[in-house]
Amino acid sequence: MGYKIVFFDIDGTLVNDEKEIPQDAIEAIAELQNKGVEAVIATGRAPYFIKSLAEQLGIDSFVCLNGGYVVYQGKTIFKRSIPHEDVETLVNHAALHQHALVFEGESAFYSSILDHPFMLDAVQSLKVELPGHDPEYWRDEPIYQMFLHCSAEDEHLYSEVVPGLRYIRWHQTAMDVLPHDSSKAEGIQAMLHLLQIAPEEAIAFGDGLNDKEMLSAVGLGIAMGNSHEELLPYADYVTAHVNEGGIRRGLQYAGLID
The missing domain is CATH 3.30.1240.10 (Hypothetical Protein, Haloacid Dehalogenase-like Hydrolase; Chain: A; domain 2)
Known part of the structure; x- marks a missing residue:
């Protein structure tokens, strides 16, 4: 499958318990971007919680607030507030x-x-x-x-x-x-629609209860080795722990990096 875009959760996926991005994950995402594949953050966090992290990874596209606020290359493309x-x-x-x-x-x-x-x-x-x-x-x-x-x-x-x-x-x-019917998947769908990318051409990495819909909405859903056990049935593949090369191993499994 020619995957074109990868969505990454933050807490427990991109960052560990110390809220630090492992160096191997930074390098793996840089390799992914160098191959022309879009890297997007998909998180429950608000935009003002992720600025420094996004800059560290060179990412300017994100699905925030569990799908309620979506930005592509610095431009807001979707909003959904609570009634x-x-x-x-x-x-x-x-x-x-x-x-x-x-x-x-x-x-x-x-x-x-x-x-x-x-x-x-x-x-x-x-x-x-x-x-x-x-x-x-x-x-x-x-x-x-x-x-x-x-x-x-x-x-x-x-x-x-x-x-x-x-x-x-x-x-x-x-x-x-x-x-009640909102999730990261809704924000991801908005971005895929804009980019004219099929869900089957997308990958998502996650570890938490708010990642169930996201992993189900893409062609390859990858759960981290440290994931909540209730997330595992929604994953197509379970990679290593965030501190044990989980991002790199997952991208290698998908055939996107060496």
């Missing part, structure tokens, strides 16, 4: 339980509760700047994704509150919140 009424309902419900929300807009993010310990624990694990504090930010700005900061034991409190939303846990104190 305002769904945000409002979740805001009111989270307040009843004193659970913090982080509102992720196009260029900034803000927390509903100042210095909430669950929020601090989760966001600091990403090694990014902490959000500002503005409980009303969502009222006047499109919100593409939210973090809901609660324990797994409290997830049931939200299961039927807003039918239009879905929740994906990525940290012991945090879940991504996005439209």
Whole structure:
């Protein structure tokens, strides 16, 4: 198969637990680009969380916010925000339980509760700047994704509150919140359509629960050796751990680099 484009998740895929890109992965992606294959970041992170990483890899195309915000070569090509009424309902419900929300807009993010310990624990694990504090930010700005900061034991409190939303846990104190039918796959499809590339000509690398749809939507879905076990059934191939050459081995398996 003549693969033309490769989508890479960030956390646990491009970067390890220390949030560093292994040198072998940097070199493998450079080889891929030198062969004329598009390299794209596909992440749950917002655009302002990935700038330095993208620059390090020489990548200027990305699917961010779990498919809600897509940029190709520096130009925004797709946006999908959460319906305002769904945000409002979740805001009111989270307040009843004193659970913090982080509102992720196009260029900034803000927390509903100042210095909430669950929020601090989760966001600091990403090694990014902490959000500002503005409980009303969502009222006047499109919100593409939210973090809901609660324990797994409290997830049931939200299961039927807003039918239009879905929740994906990525940290012991945090879940991504996005439209119920949204995923990285939707953003990938928007980019493939623009480039007139068939899904069968695309590859995706991932490791987390938010990568299920993405791995299923492309011609070759590759799970990292350190992947969440629930992701493995969605993969066509399981490569090595992120710290053990997983990116290079996966690209070699696909026949894209030596």
